[in-house]
Amino acid sequence: MEIQPRSRRETRRLIFLIAPSLFWLLVFFLFPLVLVLAISFGQRGTYGGVEWSLSLQNYRRFFDPLYLRIFGRTLLIALTTTVICLVTGYPLAYFIATRPPRWRNGLLLLLMIPFWTNFLIRTYAWLLLLRDQGLINMLWTGGLHNALLWLSNTVPLPVWGRLLEATSTSLSLFGTNGAIIVGLVYGWLPDMVLPCYAAIERLDHSLVEAAQDLYANRVQSFLRVILPLTMSGVVAGSVLVFIPSLGAYVTPDLLGGAKSVMMGNVIYSQFMSARDYPFGAAISFVLMTVMLVGTLIYFRLGTES
Amino acid sequence: MSEQAVQLNRVSKKFGSVVAVNDVSLSIADGEFFSLLGPSGCGKTTTLRLIAGFELPTRGEVYIGQDLQGETPPYRRPVNTVFQNYALFPHMTISRNVGFGLEMRKLPRDEIQRRVSEALDMVQLPGMGERKPSQLSGGQQQRVALARALVNQPKVLLLDEPLGALDLKLRKAMQLELKALQHRIGITFVYVTHDQEEALTMSDRIAVMNGGRVLQIGTPEEIYERPANRFVADFIGETNFLEGQVTAGRPGEATVQVEDSLTIPVSADKAVGKRDVVTVAIRPEKISLHAEPPDDRAVAGVIEEVIYTGTDTRYLVRIGEQTIVTVRQQNVGVGEGASFLKGASIYLHWRLQSARLLTA
The missing domain is CATH 2.40.50.140 (Nucleic acid-binding proteins)
Incomplete structure (x- = not known):
């Protein structure tokens, strides 16, 4: 069969169909992006405006040890968040996907319910849990400490002294990298679970039985059959968690306190307090490039295996 | 009669309140081509899965050879299965698929290679090793599934309606080929089918099942000529x-x-x-x-x-x-x-x- 040239009418219809999304991408994505790129080559005006130029000075400034350290910490936090989401989210997805079908939607719903609450409020809730006078520390220095005190009076053992000392002062949870990671993991876990669930649910269970029939024990059948065949979900989930974690702003702002800062907060402060638009734009671009390159490499690795 | 390959001793399997297999006893001789025949839902596949170890009996005992299986997991049983939809690993080449069992048993690489190519020769697919399952026709995939199971030289080969997805002509040809292959290698085959003609053509003995029970066990001729009850007479042939x-x-x-x-x-x-x-x-x-x-x-x-x-x-x-x-x-x-x-x-x-x- 010969391929017919597209009729004029069909071409017109196609243009009509893609026009809205094309318009959207041009006006709300490409144009702002070009604008930010242009600003990043400019210089900060005396009173905060942008003086247009073609200088690489802002990019050079990014390599200042101060910013590199923050960038390194941001990368570490985002990677840790992704790994924790993966090792907790994948088993959860596996559990849900292997329940009887009538249970699955209900369990997924349970996973989603907390996310009907505003993200900011949920992050504030963590603040109430983690801060020095928060719930966790109340239980630590109150409940647990008193329980240990009672135990040490009832059953004298040498270990109590150490434990009593540890529980007498509150834990500094708030304002640490750990607090940020907790908040991010909490925030992005469903983004890991859902793609993993979709991949695992699609997996033909007879393949797992075939592996076990061919002498693969549970670990071997997981590593050789289940994991490779659900890799698409792992890759998609990891990207969906890593990217927003790398650019996180609200979570580190609320849970990181003054001590722990991520790149998102630096960008924010450049735009909002320092009024240095060009530098903020340059950092944004570096971050975006890292995300893009990282994601591409990751996808390549993930689809190869 | 020669040594037994499989024995079920008053085996029952319940799923919740549903009795899938009800007090089944049978003894399959070494080297026998034994079919489990019955309509869908009669418990024949569950019986096969009880032998493979994918299900554990609610009551009764499963022996493979002389060994009581108890709760032995599938990967420690000396049997291999040809699955209904073949269940080939889509992300592995044909060679890796066929060699999977040997690889799991940690055989030396060159021996795996040799046995895989022998197995592919045996099912008449030489030189197909580097392809992926999706590049093969249904009939070829069926042969790969067979090779993947037989390469391990199991004591018993379990086949779950392996020809069900093939068209009639190919199915007829494969029936004779399977029978000849079984005769040549002498491995015990336990064959699940709902196709009475297939069972009659291939089997040394047939167990006719319905409602989780075995109604009659006998040679094809016994089953056809001397059915034990109305169900068997009705299910096999026309009466x-x-x-x-x-x-x-x-x-x-x-x-x-x-x-x-x-x-x-x-x-x-x-x-x-x-x-x-x-x-x-x-x-x-x-x-x-x-x-x-x-x-x-x-x-x-x-x-x-x-x-x-x-x-x-x-x-x-x-x-x-x-x-x-x-x-x-x-x-x-x-x-x-x-x-x-x-x-x-x-x-x-x-x-x-x-x-x-x-x-x-």
Whole structure:
């Protein structure tokens, strides 16, 4: 069969169909992006405006040890968040996907319910849990400490002294990298679970039985059959968690306190307090490039295996 | 009889309140081609999965060889399975698929390579090793699944309707090929199918199952010629069932009154008493049609319908007032048409032992 040239009418219809999304991408994505790129080559005006130029000075400034350290910490936090989401989210997805079908939607719903609450409020809730006078520390220095005190009076053992000392002062949870990671993991876990669930649910269970029939024990059948065949979900989930974690702003702002800062907060402060638009734009671009390159490499690795 | 390969000892399997396998006992000899035959939902696949270890029995014992299996997981059982949909690993090449079992058992690399290529030769797929399963036809995938199981030289090969997805011609060819292969390598095959013709063609022995129970175990000939009950007679092949009351019985022979004016002669290998209500089963091809009564046991009838089906002609014959029996005659001649025409008065005749008394 010969391929017919597209009729004029069909071409017109196609243009009509893609026009809205094309318009959207041009006006709300490409144009702002070009604008930010242009600003990043400019210089900060005396009173905060942008003086247009073609200088690489802002990019050079990014390599200042101060910013590199923050960038390194941001990368570490985002990677840790992704790994924790993966090792907790994948088993959860596996559990849900292997329940009887009538249970699955209900369990997924349970996973989603907390996310009907505003993200900011949920992050504030963590603040109430983690801060020095928060719930966790109340239980630590109150409940647990008193329980240990009672135990040490009832059953004298040498270990109590150490434990009593540890529980007498509150834990500094708030304002640490750990607090940020907790908040991010909490925030992005469903983004890991859902793609993993979709991949695992699609997996033909007879393949797992075939592996076990061919002498693969549970670990071997997981590593050789289940994991490779659900890799698409792992890759998609990891990207969906890593990217927003790398650019996180609200979570580190609320849970990181003054001590722990991520790149998102630096960008924010450049735009909002320092009024240095060009530098903020340059950092944004570096971050975006890292995300893009990282994601591409990751996808390549993930689809190869 | 040689050594046993598989033995089930009063095995039951329940899923919740559903009894999938109900008190099944059977013993499969070493080197035997054994089929589990029955309609869907009869428990045949569950029985196979109990042997493979994918399910554990609720009650009873499963032996493979002399070994009680208990809760032994599938990966420690000396059996391999050919799955219904083949279950080839889509992300591995054919070679990796076939070599998977050997790799898991940590055999040396060069031995794996040698045995994989031998196995692919055996199923007539030489040189296909580097392809992916998706690049193969259904029939080829089926052969790969077979090679992947057989390469491990299992004590017993379990096959779950392996030919179900193939078209009729290919299925017929594969039936003979599988049977020949099994004969050549001498491994015990346990074969699940709902296709009675397939079971008859391939098996040394067949277990007919229904409702989780084994109804009869026997050679294809025993199952076909001497069905133990009505279900077996009905499921395997075509059968005329006539119900009636025993009017006279002596050892080996009885007469059954089907209607007021219709009595038929039957064979009775078990004792039947007068007035017992029984079912008589007669295969359509065991009945002959005659213009004149060949002896005093012939039954008179009228041809109601003549159906030409290629190899055979089927006659629906009314005997008595309202009893219709099917008679099958092979079309030996060419273009001669049916021997008898619709509406003709004829006589039916069968050998005594062809009319079987069934009690259930």
